[in-house]
Amino acid sequence: MPKRSAERSSSLHSSGMGGVYALCLLGALALMGLAMWRRELYLPLSLAMIALAMLPFFIRFERRKLRAEELLLVAMLGAIAAVSRIPFVALPSVQPVSFIVIMAALVFGAESGFLVGAIAAIVSNLFLGQGPWTPWQMFSWGMIGFTAGLLRHTRLMGSAWGRAAFGFAWGFLFGWVMNLWGLLGFIGDLSWPAIAASYAASFPFDLAHALSNVFFLMLFSGIWLRILGRAKRKYGLLDP
Amino acid sequence: MVFGFAGLHPRVSFAYFALLLLCCMLLRHPVLLAATLAAALLLNLSLDGGRRLRRSLPAYLLIALLAAVANPLFSSRGETILFYLRDRPVTLEAIAYGGLSAAALLSLLLVFTAFNLVLDSGRLLRLLAPVAPQTAFAVTVSMRFVPLLTRRLGEIRSVQRALGDLPEGMGRRRYLREGMETLHALVAWSLEEALQTALSMRARGYGIGPRSSADVSRLDGRDWAFLWVLLLLGCNIIIGRASGVHAYEAYPRLEPLQETPLGWVHLGCYLLFLALPVLMNGKERLHWRLIRSKM
Numbered sequence: 001m002p003k004r005s006a007e008r009s010s011s012l013h014s015s016g017m018g019g020v021y022a023l024c025l026l027g028a029l030a031l032m033g034l035a036m037w038r039r040e041l042y043l044p045l046s047l048a049m050i051a052l053a054m055l056p057f058f059i060r061f062e063r064r065k066l067r068a069e070e071l072l073l074v075a076m077l078g079a080i081a082a083v084s085r086i087p088f089v090a091l092p093s094v095q096p097v098s099f100i101v102i103m104a105a106l107v108f109g110a111e112s113g114f115l116v117g118a119i120a121a122i123v124s125n126l127f128l129g130q131g132p133w134t135p136w137q138m139f140s141w142g143m144i145g146f147t148a149g150l151l152r153h154t155r156l157m158g159s160a161w162g163r164a165a166f167g168f169a170w171g172f173l174f175g176w177v178m179n180l181w182g183l184l185g186f187i188g189d190l191s192w193p194a195i196a197a198s199y200a201a202s203f204p205f206d207l208a209h210a211l212s213n214v215f216f217l218m219l220f221s222g223i224w225l226r227i228l229g230r231a232k233r234k235y236g237l238l239d240p
Numbered sequence: 241m242v243f244g245f246a247g248l249h250p251r252v253s254f255a256y257f258a259l260l261l262l263c264c265m266l267l268r269h270p271v272l273l274a275a276t277l278a279a280a281l282l283l284n285l286s287l288d289g290g291r292r293l294r295r296s297l298p299a300y301l302l303i304a305l306l307a308a309v310a311n312p313l314f315s316s317r318g319e320t321i322l323f324y325l326r327d328r329p330v331t332l333e334a335i336a337y338g339g340l341s342a343a344a345l346l347s348l349l350l351v352f353t354a355f356n357l358v359l360d361s362g363r364l365l366r367l368l369a370p371v372a373p374q375t376a377f378a379v380t381v382s383m384r385f386v387p388l389l390t391r392r393l394g395e396i397r398s399v400q401r402a403l404g405d406l407p408e409g410m411g412r413r414r415y416l417r418e419g420m421e422t423l424h425a426l427v428a429w430s431l432e433e434a435l436q437t438a439l440s441m442r443a444r445g446y447g448i449g450p451r452s453s454a455d456v457s458r459l460d461g462r463d464w465a466f467l468w469v470l471l472l473l474g475c476n477i478i479i480g481r482a483s484g485v486h487a488y489e490a491y492p493r494l495e496p497l498q499e500t501p502l503g504w505v506h507l508g509c510y511l512l513f514l515a516l517p518v519l520m521n522g523k524e525r526l527h528w529r530l531i532r533s534k535m
Contacts, residue, residue, distance in 0.1 A: 073435065228431070
């Protein structure tokens with residue numbers, strides 16, 4: 001959370017997080033190279049890559065001394081995102097999880113956005129059952145939050161249209177990342193036509209996700225920013 | 241009921257499942273795949289009689305079928321051409337490869353069903369807690385909120401219904417809008433309360449010192465024995481696979497299923513590895529029956 005961000009950015013160097021980032025990045029690249037070179041074992045290597053990509057976020061979260069408010073806020077937003085599908089059960093592939101993650105990230109920053117997304121994925125899978133999709137969901141929702149948080153002071157995220165475009169793009173990106181685990185693991189001969197066919201097959205679902213993101217962001221982002229911003233001001237979870 | 245395999249320490253059963261899932265991803269030999277599928281099915285049956293699996297099996301079979309059909313449609317590798325589909329050769333090898341991929345996918349999904357039966361949310365969190373205490377704590381708190389929020393959603397929905405905001409047969413736009421209204425009420429209500437909970441946690445001394453924790457379960461003799469067997473068999477399986485035993489090639493022509501002496505050892509290790517949990521559960525069941533019959 002953005003509080004004490006000056007203090008934390010200095011601790012980034014002192015606590016050796018830079019080295020951790022570099023190691024994780026190098027490891028992920030090495031794994032990708034190995035998969036490309038051997039042309040096999042795509043699934044285990046890609047899982048290891050995802051784990052490496054998420055590791056720095058969790059290490060940072062573990063090292064931070066969190067105020068109770070900050071921890072409760074992340075946990076509550078994750079839980080809200082996880083149950084937010086319930087009022088929309090009648091419409092398949094319409095879910096406001098991505099929208100809530102984006103809102104959390106816009107108000108509380110990139111790291112909190114990542115955590116809310118990842119925790120929402122963990123928690124909903126703890127209830128529905130883990131599967132090979134769990135790490136991919138954690139990664140995708142986490143990244144939605146992280147990127148939204150990084151862009152939160154830009155002109156793009158300042159305007160409703162910009163936010164809608166962001167949500168639309170992530171609606172498709174999310175679906176494409178989620179297609180990857182099936183493609184990488186179980187389509188033996190990874191060819192462009194096969195990839196294109198799988199993306200074409202998932203197009204209606206991705207489109208529904210993207211359009212519902214746009215719908216939610218256009219109509220409700222104002223009120224959500226107000227609700228979350230109020231909590232942030234009231235409990236001193238403010239930017240310095 | 242917790243007995244046999246499910247009674248092992250979470251760390252030990254996690255190690256077993258990690259190895260089993262790795263095998264699902266690494267092994268593409270027809271015999272080993274068939275064994276994996278059979279073992280995953282048996283494991284589910286011995287854990288809960290297949291009740292959990294029955295719910296998701298149709299969807300899993302559909303996914304596997306799609307994976308099986310997709311390969312010959314997109315790949316024309318292989319020498320044995322069976323027929324032509326719109327000028328594209330459909331080969332025996334591509335069909336076989338698709339079938340093997342589908343079997344691997346299905347076994348992965350079946351193993352995950354068993355994984356969820358053995359390592360439920362509580363055990364997973366106990367696994368996570370020593371590694372990442374703060375994350376495990378946040379997830380635990382978050383999990384605690386889920387039933388609460390679900391109940392609140394029901395309350396808010398019934399208020400909306402009473403006010404006539406949720407008429408039968410409303411359009412999609414209206415449905416989304418009203419769903420969002422529900423969420424607004426939920427967020428405003430719950431966020432406030434979460435922050436008050438935080439204040440109350442601080443009042444009771446959260447964050448004063450390092451958090452203490454206690455884990456009641458320890459690795460007992462049986463867990464260690466299981467771990468040693470697992471290590472032995474796992475090394476055999478992984479090293480064997482890495483050095484090319486049971487590396488099955490479907491292309492360019494289906495490889496004949498011949499076993500070398502080394503292959504028999506590898507196969508034996510793998511079968512024993514697969515049978516471990518089923519044997520443990522079977523032994524417990526037998527034990528239970530025998531004791532009862534004496535009474």
